[in-house]
Each structure stands twice: as C-alpha cells, then as structure tokens.
Amino acid sequence: MHKLLQGSMLLFATAGTLIGGGLFCFWLFLHQPGSATLESKVIMVQPGLTVREISRLLAAEGVVSDPRLFRILSRLRKADQNLQAGEYRMTTTMTPEQVLAILEAGKGIVHRVTFPEGSTLEDVARILAEARLADREVLLSWMHNADFVRSLGLNADTLEGYLFPNTYHFLRSQSPTTMLREMVRQFHRQVEPQWRQRPVAAPNLSLHQTVILASLVEKEAATSAERPIIASVFRNRLNFGMKLQSDPTAVYDLEGFSGPVTGEHLKRDSRYNTYLHRGLPPGPICNPGLASLAAAM
Known part of the structure; x- marks a missing residue:
C-alpha cells in the first residue's frame, strides 16, 4: 500500500512538472517574438489554407517560433476559423498574439492605384496587372461580360466609360470583380447626382x-x-x-x-x-x- 502511494505521488509530481513545463513554454512563446533580429516580411496567405498550413508558413518566414504552439493559440482564441487570406506585412519581432490579430482582422497591405482620366479598358487592365493585383486577361474578360456589366446597374455591353478615373486603394486578396465593382460604384456616386441635377x-x-x-x-x-x-x-x-x-x-x-x-x-x-x-x-x-x-x- 505504501509503495502504491509513493508511486501515485511520483506520477502526480511528474505530471505536474510536465504540465507546468508545458505551460511555461507556452507562456514564453506568447511573450517572445519569432526572432531576436528585426526583419520585415511580406506574407501571402492564399485562400483555402488551413490553420496548420498558415502556422507552418509563418514559422518558415521566421514570424513565429513554433507552428504547433501558434496553432494552439489560434484555437484557444477561437480564431482558427477566422484567419483571412491576404497579403500581409509583418516583422519577425512581433509577438504571436500580434500576428494572430493581424490575420484575424485581415489587415493586409493596401496598394494605391491611380487611373488617369481618359483611360481605356486596356489601360485599366494593364495598370492593375502591372501592380500585380489581377491578371490582365481575366480583367478584360469580366470587363466585356455583358451579364456582369448589367448586374452593376449599367445599360451597356462593356464597362468602357463606367470605370471612374480616380485613385483607389486595393488589397491583393481582392478579386478582379470586387475591384471593378468599386470603380463602377464610384461612377454612380460621382455621376448620378449631377445627372439628376442637369x-x-x-x-x-x-x-x-x-x-x-x-x-x-x-x-x-x-x-x-x-x-x-x-x-x-x-x-x-x-x-x-x-x-x-x-x-x-x-x-x-x-x-x-x-x-x-x-x-x-x-x-x-x-x-x-x-x-x-x-x-x-x-x-x-x-x-x-x-x-x-x-x-x-
């Protein structure tokens, strides 16, 4: 009986040590950056990546030190299903919780793009393609898609004339149709009040x-x-x-x-x-x- 009691106490002590050590390691992970050396990283999180794949990507870039612990953190914070695809600028001195907050909020890199007055559809597609925000051929296909054009409330066959020239701020994670919708939305905002007051x-x-x-x-x-x-x-x-x-x-x-x-x-x-x-x-x-x-x- 005495030996059984001693064995149980040893087992509990060992378990307590392991648990305590694990909690201490997790506490250290939460408060330590991915690296002691400051580096700026551009992280591209593709749509459809799982939390496991995102964690490995962040670890490979040196943004977090342990992919397994980052995965555990995201699940404890109930953020594992809310990590958003996008292009992010992070540093290797961020804490894991700062990284998680950026991914959960979708605070991606914003690209400033200007379309001059008189730009044609070809010009718009070229400018977006040169900024690596969308594929030129995909853009032109949507611009000439009559069903898509009419779904935007336009009585036209193409988007020529309705992509309002202005400076826009786009995310690389946005789809071509989202960008085009925003440009047409700006046309409606700017032109329709003047049209009503002509x-x-x-x-x-x-x-x-x-x-x-x-x-x-x-x-x-x-x-x-x-x-x-x-x-x-x-x-x-x-x-x-x-x-x-x-x-x-x-x-x-x-x-x-x-x-x-x-x-x-x-x-x-x-x-x-x-x-x-x-x-x-x-x-x-x-x-x-x-x-x-x-x-x-």
Whole structure:
C-alpha cells in the first residue's frame, strides 16, 4: 500500500512538472517574438489554407517560433476559423498574439492605384496587372461580360466609360470583380447626382449616350477650358445630323495603337469611326472624368 502511494505521488509530481513545463513554454512563446533580429516580411496567405498550413508558413518566414504552439493559440482564441487570406506585412519581432490579430482582422497591405482620366479598358487592365493585383486577361474578360456589366446597374455591353478615373486603394486578396465593382460604384456616386441635377435644357440624350459623348470630349480636349466648347460643337453636329468627325474614334478599336492619327486612319472601316458614320459611336471610347461628363450633360 505504501509503495502504491509513493508511486501515485511520483506520477502526480511528474505530471505536474510536465504540465507546468508545458505551460511555461507556452507562456514564453506568447511573450517572445519569432526572432531576436528585426526583419520585415511580406506574407501571402492564399485562400483555402488551413490553420496548420498558415502556422507552418509563418514559422518558415521566421514570424513565429513554433507552428504547433501558434496553432494552439489560434484555437484557444477561437480564431482558427477566422484567419483571412491576404497579403500581409509583418516583422519577425512581433509577438504571436500580434500576428494572430493581424490575420484575424485581415489587415493586409493596401496598394494605391491611380487611373488617369481618359483611360481605356486596356489601360485599366494593364495598370492593375502591372501592380500585380489581377491578371490582365481575366480583367478584360469580366470587363466585356455583358451579364456582369448589367448586374452593376449599367445599360451597356462593356464597362468602357463606367470605370471612374480616380485613385483607389486595393488589397491583393481582392478579386478582379470586387475591384471593378468599386470603380463602377464610384461612377454612380460621382455621376448620378449631377445627372439628376442637369439643366432642363440639357441635350435629349440617355445617360449611356451622354457617357459616349463625354468619352469623345475627354479624348479631344487638351485643357479643362476646352471641354464645354468641344461638347457644344459635338451636340450641334448631332442636332444637324452631321458626322462628328472625332479623330480618336478612328483608332479606338485599333489594338496597341499609339502615335498621331493620320489621314489613312480616318478612312478605316470601323463602326467607331465617326468620319464614316453619322451619330455617336456604338459605345464610349474611354473612361471620362467628371469634368468631361459635366460638359456632355
């Protein structure tokens, strides 16, 4: 009986030591950074990664010291199902709880992207692709997807004319459609109030036709002061059934075009060429800024 009691006491003492040691190791893990040396790391957490895979990724980058303990921490904090995909900037001197808080809040790196007035769909796709925020071909596919375009409340076949030129802040984890939606949302915010308040004597054009006209003004105008004058000239030509004869329309659908518009370009057989066809072209030729849109109204 005495030996049994001694064995039990030894067993409990050993268990207590192990538990105490484990708790002490976990306490140390919570309060120690991944590394004593300060390094900045960009961590890309892909969608669909499990907490185990994320923990291993963080340990491999030196952001946490022990992937198993980080996994335990995330489960104790009930955050293991809430870790968000994204691109994160972290340092190796962060504590595990700081790292966990960033992942749970989704505080990813924000990329500042500017689209100039007069950018075309090709320009927008190129700028986003160069910033490594989206694939160019995927973007162009969505931009020309008529069902997607109409789901955004637009009476158009493509997004040309409706990706509002501005500076945006995007996350690399955002989908191409999310970015495009935000640009169209900005169009609605900026343009619709002006559209509702347009003068009674405004041209008898639909919003889509006004965007087309504004895109011509945007491409033709060299200065802000020219915009109302150019818009007035085009409106008069429309009223009299004249050809608009806007040079940029002759080369809009000419892939990769750059340089001056020549006489040969003006003879091109293109449905956008307003030297050959009367009235407005079938769609906008760029994404006009607010000043050109206001002039067209």
